[in-house]
Amino acid sequence: MAITTYAELKAAAANWLVRGDLTARIPEFITLAEARLNRVLRTRLAETDVALSAVIGVRTIPLPAGLTEALALWIVGGEGRTKLRFVAAELIGAASLQGEPAAWTVDGATLAFDRPCDQAYPLTLRMLRGHALSDSAPTNGLLAEAPDVYLFATLCEAGPFLRDAELAGAYEAKLDRAIAELNAKDARSRAPRTLGVELADLFLERGR
Known part of the structure; x- marks a missing residue:
C-alpha cells in the first residue's frame, strides 16, 4: 500500500506489527519517532x-x-x-x-x-x-520523500513497548540504512552547488 498520509502511515504500521490491538498506541509511536527524527535529521526537507x-x-x-x-x-x-x-x-x-x-x-x-x-x-x-504529522497536517516533505524512514522509525518505537528486542533490533537496522541513504541523497543534491562555487573560485584564482 502507498504511505503518503498520516492515516496510511498508521495503517502500514499496524500491518507490519500484525497487531490489531495497537490502534490507540500507534499515534504515540509516530510522535516518539518524530521526536527522534527531529534530533538526528538535518536534511533540506x-x-x-x-x-x-x-x-x-x-x-x-x-x-x-x-x-x-x-x-x-x-x-x-x-x-x-x-x-x-x-x-x-x-x-x-x-x-x-x-x-x-x-x-x-x-x-x-x-x-x-x-x-x-x-x-x-x-x-x-x-x-x-520539526516533522509533526497529525489528522490536520496529514503529510509533509519527509513522508513524501522517505516513507520508509517514517515507517521504520515508528516500528522502532513499538519494539520496546512490545518487549521484543529482536524486533526492535531488526527495525533499528532498517532505519539506520534508510537514514544513511536519505542523508547521502541530500548530500548529492547539495554537491552541484558546492562544486560550482569551488570551480568559480578556481577560475578566478587562475585569472589573477
Missing part, C-alpha cells in the same frame, strides 16, 4: 524560510513554532537581504543604544540581537522545522 518582524526598542523575538534549529537570519530591505552574523549567546553582548542589529543568537526561547532595534525591521529566518 526540513528547511524553511519564515518571515518575522523586529520590535522597536526590543532586542528579542519569540522563536517560531515548530523550530528545531535556526540556520541563518537576514534583514530584508528594498535592495535585497542583509545577512546577520551569528554569535554564541554567551558572547553576543547587548548595546544599550537602539540601532540596526548586526548580530543575532538563540537565547532560550527567543532570537536575540546585539542591540535593541530602532525600526520594525522585516526579517527572514531560515530554520529547520
